[in-house]
Amino acid sequence: MYGHLRPNLPDTHYIDNRIYTDEQIFRDEQAHIFGKVWQFVCHESEVAMPGDFRCTQVAGKPVIIVRGQDGQIRAFFNVCRHRGAEVVREESGHASDFTCFYHHWSYRLDGTLQSVAKPAGYEAVKLDTAQLGLVPVRAELVAGLVFACLDPDAPSLREFLGGICEPFLQPLGTVPMEVFHFHKAIIHTNWKLWQDNNSERYHSMLHASNRKTLPWVMGKTSPMKLRIFPNGHSGYWSDGEATVNYEKGGYTGVTGGSLPGMRDNEMRVANLFPDLMINIRSNVVRLDRMVPLDAGRTLVEWRGLGVKGDDEDMRAMRLRHHNMFWGPAGRNLPEDVLAVESQMRAIRSDAVRYSILAREEDMNPTDDANLRAYYQEWGRRMGRSPSHADAVSK
Amino acid sequence: MKGAAMSQENPQDLLRALADRQAVLDLMHATADLLDNEELDEWLELFDEGAEYELGAYSPEIRRETSWWKVDRATLGKQLAEVRQHVRDPARRRHVLGLPLIYLNGDRARAVCAFSIFRTLPDGTSSLYVVGRYEDGFVKKAGRWLYASHKVVADTRVLDSFTHLPL
Numbered sequence: 179m180y181g182h183l184r185p186n187l188p189d190t191h192y193i194d195n196r197i198y199t200d201e202q203i204f205r206d207e208q209a210h211i212f213g214k215v216w217q218f219v220c221h222e223s224e225v226a227m228p229g230d231f232r233c234t235q236v237a238g239k240p241v242i243i244v245r246g247q248d249g250q251i252r253a254f255f256n257v258c259r260h261r262g263a264e265v266v267r268e269e270s271g272h273a274s275d276f277t278c279f280y281h282h283w284s285y286r287l288d289g290t291l292q293s294v295a296k297p298a299g300y301e302a303v304k305l306d307t308a309q310l311g312l313v314p315v316r317a318e319l320v321a322g323l324v325f326a327c328l329d330p331d332a333p334s335l336r337e338f339l340g341g342i343c344e345p346f347l348q349p350l351g352t353v354p355m356e357v358f359h360f361h362k363a364i365i366h367t368n369w370k371l372w373q374d375n376n377s378e379r380y381h382s383m384l385h386a387s388n389r390k391t392l393p394w395v396m397g398k399t400s401p402m403k404l405r406i407f408p409n410g411h412s413g414y415w416s417d418g419e420a421t422v423n424y425e426k427g428g429y430t431g432v433t434g435g436s437l438p439g440m441r442d443n444e445m446r447v448a449n450l451f452p453d454l455m456i457n458i459r460s461n462v463v464r465l466d467r468m469v470p471l472d473a474g475r476t477l478v479e480w481r482g483l484g485v486k487g488d489d490e491d492m493r494a495m496r497l498r499h500h501n502m503f504w505g506p507a508g509r510n511l512p513e514d515v516l517a518v519e520s521q522m523r524a525i526r527s528d529a530v531r532y533s534i535l536a537r538e539e540d541m542n543p544t545d546d547a548n549l550r551a552y553y554q555e556w557g558r559r560m561g562r563s564p565s566h567a568d569a570v571s572k
Numbered sequence: 573m574k575g576a577a578m579s580q581e582n583p584q585d586l587l588r589a590l591a592d593r594q595a596v597l598d599l600m601h602a603t604a605d606l607l608d609n610e611e612l613d614e615w616l617e618l619f620d621e622g623a624e625y626e627l628g629a630y631s632p633e634i635r636r637e638t639s640w641w642k643v644d645r646a647t648l649g650k651q652l653a654e655v656r657q658h659v660r661d662p663a664r665r666r667h668v669l670g671l672p673l674i675y676l677n678g679d680r681a682r683a684v685c686a687f688s689i690f691r692t693l694p695d696g697t698s699s700l701y702v703v704g705r706y707e708d709g710f711v712k713k714a715g716r717w718l719y720a721s722h723k724v725v726a727d728t729r730v731l732d733s734f735t736h737l738p739l
Binding site: 224358361363386505508 | 627629631632633634635636638639640641642643647650651654657658659660661729730731732733734735736738739
């Protein structure tokens, strides 16, 4: 079948599209990637006060993130040790302790079991309540970003992230930030296609606004360069002048209030393996986080961050800047979603089996080197070549 | 029934209030119809010069109101002028409005109205897109009612497709 002919390229330069559609590969990803690596779960401002909690999912497992009375942020499986009901049933909230609604087993904010209902019934078996706290999940922070990891043997968060922290440590980590924008959607595509969209700039021509405002994307050379780090992380930012030309696009009222370390109209993007994008446009931050639901559906959470304590005008400016491009009614985001859903509809048919990641152009943002590095890491963790979906190497 | 229109004792005042109420109601339905037909210039003409358009929702995830689109009339005009440059959701939309509660106060008014929007894809299948309510302010200028503010508060927070068009 002509559509199944392999490209005449090195294996590293194309993808077998079945890695986006195969449900067994999806299940393997949950086990070998999402069950093993650090994943962003929320910003520290979402659990600002002792007792604040936030619920989410990591590798398909329900997780509570909570700030304890000692100020420490911890994570636990949101599963009662008694009969397995969800201990917390809200998306977020504030609590002095957690009491399971089913049989009223109660847990402290540090996860320890505080009390059981009718304890005399357990005296005969000498129930050891000290062993029956909520099951802890590793939680660590960098620059206010809270990450969780299900693997007790994984390296520390900072070891996992390495140099990819460089572009966001100062803007996110030196002034108190808070989430002022949140929205989510279930997009009908494979989660990796959304990460690809966030990682490659070759698609900037899709966006009417980017065609006007990002000259360094469309030119032959660019002061903006890809940066590639171990463990599948990458990003792009400039050491020199590579600013967004808002004036050329006719966009006003979005400049000023730059975050620490950011020049006016500067843009930096960091893509953290496997699913987080940190996109900074001088004075506002966008975070994309994914919860893959199955091979063809992905819950994406979008957050917008600004400086905590902004006055009304400054917050309005950051909000305007954020929503202009990244809100659900922004100029760019609707187009990105249409693109990755279109990909998925066509790829699912298996009419054309391979897609191309072969751009080599001196690490300009439209080079595919970061995607190749990402899929190399994907292949290492999966024990499977991304260009040969049916060949498993371990 | 709530609203100043029904509390008038003078028959002429009552007639004027009824006419104002009908005019505001017509304006709200014109809004829906113009958006459904993508007559965006005409839709923008329903806004007073200093008016603001906002789309938002309460986010239980971060426990605060979150604003997804908040612009003045001038910015809205620029964004609508660019709509046809964008790659867009191919679905057609149909607004269905409930009966609004309208509160008249001289040349000012406000209204709250439940709405739903359905999407019909090019293949003919339809689905509910957004349900929510409008929280609107109006001003009467030169005998014509216009939006002073038009706020869309969405109950639906997981959208099937994002939007370059106002809701």
